[in-house]
Amino acid sequence: MVVSSRSFRLATAAVLAVLFALPYTGAPDFYLSYLYIVFFWAALATSWGVLSGYAGYWSFGHAAFFGAGVYTAAGLAAKAGLPFLLTIPLAAGVSAALAGAIGLVVFRLKSLRGEFFALLTLSVTYVVAAIVSNTPIDGGGGVYMSQVPLPTFGTSVPGAIYLLGLLLAVGALAVSRQVLRSRLGAGLLAIHDDEDVAEVKGVPTLRYKLAAFAISGAIAGAAGAIQAAYVGYVTVGDTFSITVPLYVVLMSILGGARHWAGPAVGATLITVALSLFVGGNHAELGRAGVALALIVVILVLPQGITPRLLARFRKEEAQARPARPARPAALTLAAARPASGRPAAAGDGPLLECRGVTKRFGGLQALAGVDLQVRRGEILALVGPNGSGKSTLINMISGHFPLSSGSIELDGERISLLEPHEVARKGVARTYQIPRLFEHLSVFENVRLCAVFGGEGDQPLEDPDALARHWLAFTGLADKAQQLPAALNLHERKFVEFARALAARPKLLLLDEVLCGLTPSEVDQAVDLIRKIRAGGTTIVFVEHVMRAVVALADRVAVLDQGRLLALGAPQETMRMPEVVDVYLGVAHAA
Numbered sequence: 001m002v003v004s005s006r007s008f009r010l011a012t013a014a015v016l017a018v019l020f021a022l023p024y025t026g027a028p029d030f031y032l033s034y035l036y037i038v039f040f041w042a043a044l045a046t047s048w049g050v051l052s053g054y055a056g057y058w059s060f061g062h063a064a065f066f067g068a069g070v071y072t073a074a075g076l077a078a079k080a081g082l083p084f085l086l087t088i089p090l091a092a093g094v095s096a097a098l099a100g101a102i103g104l105v106v107f108r109l110k111s112l113r114g115e116f117f118a119l120l121t122l123s124v125t126y127v128v129a130a131i132v133s134n135t136p137i138d139g140g141g142g143v144y145m146s147q148v149p150l151p152t153f154g155t156s157v158p159g160a161i162y163l164l165g166l167l168l169a170v171g172a173l174a175v176s177r178q179v180l181r182s183r184l185g186a187g188l189l190a191i192h193d194d195e196d197v198a199e200v201k202g203v204p205t206l207r208y209k210l211a212a213f214a215i216s217g218a219i220a221g222a223a224g225a226i227q228a229a230y231v232g233y234v235t236v237g238d239t240f241s242i243t244v245p246l247y248v249v250l251m252s253i254l255g256g257a258r259h260w261a262g263p264a265v266g267a268t269l270i271t272v273a274l275s276l277f278v279g280g281n282h283a284e285l286g287r288a289g290v291a292l293a294l295i296v297v298i299l300v301l302p303q304g305i306t307p308r309l310l311a312r313f314r315k316e317e318a319q320a321r322p323a324r325p326a327r328p329a330a331l332t333l334a335a336a337r338p339a340s341g342r343p344a345a346a347g348d349g350p351l352l353e354c355r356g357v358t359k360r361f362g363g364l365q366a367l368a369g370v371d372l373q374v375r376r377g378e379i380l381a382l383v384g385p386n387g388s389g390k391s392t393l394i395n396m397i398s399g400h401f402p403l404s405s406g407s408i409e410l411d412g413e414r415i416s417l418l419e420p421h422e423v424a425r426k427g428v429a430r431t432y433q434i435p436r437l438f439e440h441l442s443v444f445e446n447v448r449l450c451a452v453f454g455g456e457g458d459q460p461l462e463d464p465d466a467l468a469r470h471w472l473a474f475t476g477l478a479d480k481a482q483q484l485p486a487a488l489n490l491h492e493r494k495f496v497e498f499a500r501a502l503a504a505r506p507k508l509l510l511l512d513e514v515l516c517g518l519t520p521s522e523v524d525q526a527v528d529l530i531r532k533i534r535a536g537g538t539t540i541v542f543v544e545h546v547m548r549a550v551v552a553l554a555d556r557v558a559v560l561d562q563g564r565l566l567a568l569g570a571p572q573e574t575m576r577m578p579e580v581v582d583v584y585l586g587v588a589h590a591a
């Protein structure tokens, strides 16, 4: 049976209407409480997904944010006498602030990615728990909510808590969906796949991670506030329990952590499955069976249930729909060009100026004071023996690594102190020697992301989709748009790197060994492409070992040796210089 998107939306609206009306129909409190638990876990798991699912920063500290919400509400309502409803936004604020404060410290450190982030957030839970239990916030005895006047809309207290839980779950899903569809979501998904590359492509990674963490904390805090009213008596042991992070992680993985609805789907399935085995003679056996079934489902569907179901649904819908003509990739050239791209103009002054660029990796001097000017509109080849510092210089210009000393200016403006995403916003784009594509994004999404985050200034691009399609067509990848990078060969992966860099509309394009590993005909194709790119007004610096391409393309050649600029000039003459022949080409190659 084919269900259209419209009928799916109508069904969702009808289910929501029934759920919101339920407390007014005289439904027993037992059912309301049962459904509240589903909403509670759905909201909590959804909040986890905003940072951890999208950006891949697995937090095991969700109990800290949830607990901060529980105790903010309990403390303010039971001890300070604030109206309970007012404590919910306050709890959200406290938990968001806690997440933001932790994020400000840990997100700056590259060494705290992956498992270290998980462990660190877990330990934060115990620190917060210790603070709560050793201060008057709890004092070791727990906090009773029995004296707190709780709202009774929905005809009773359980009805009101049910409605609050439902509102929170719906709100969390709406926020998570909105995040995923925004620039923030696109940036978070890129961070998930390769944070350093995301930053170089223009994603302000620190700001985005902080925003996601704060949103995640806020929803968890609000969930904690409502849960405080639900349980009526809060204790440190129950609140800061390892169960919270373990459950939300499991729920999110089962449902699909990279989809906005995935964690809530997982939460619903697990909560309902576990509730079937709360009592009776075989409760333990039943719960073990549920756990086993979970393991099997996760092994069979590593991306989660929701993406799989949606993929099938979309496939059926597409098959049922009459085929529409494909949208053309056409785009006005003005939109595709670099923001301030100008055609090549000899003597127009340097676009890029490197002064005394030095880079040390511990005791190793990779660059030893390189002075180099790149003229506006030229193609400059950067050559030299292995380990001479070519890629390091590209990394310095794109902001990938900070300089040890020296300075780099673009268009007369110093860029060497900027973050990589700020360098990208000044009009610098690069490719990687070994393509570093976002492996969970389609080829189209890879290029679109660079269209969204590239380009000078902060004006959002009007039609990033059209720009992505344009550059995919330009690089001959239009028919690969919907594929994942893993399905491409090396040549295609390198051309996706090209398309991504071009979608950023750069003034300065840095190409790091784009021809390495390509067949002779693929090299010819790439040479042709590079010529066309320059004709569009882009200045190009390219690192290359394929001499045929260097001679065919370069206006000038810069030769590096042991981190120093050995020679600079027109290709033919520079390649014949005895010192260049000596250190790089060898007599036979120079002939």
Ligand SMILES: Nc1ncnc2c1ncn2[C@@H]1O[C@H](COP(=O)(O)OP(=O)(O)OP(=O)(O)O)[C@@H](O)[C@H]1O
Pocket (backbone or CB within 6 Å): 361, 364, 365, 366, 384, 385, 386, 387, 388, 389, 390, 391, 392, 393
């Ligand atoms: N992240 C890093 N940490 C430590 N050393 C590094 C790092 N990156 C580069 N190096 C070292 O710096 C020196 C210059 O390396 P670089 O990759 O810039 O050379 P290259 O000229 O691009 O070489 P190739 O042609 O082989 O790519 C090498 O000795 C390399 O080992």
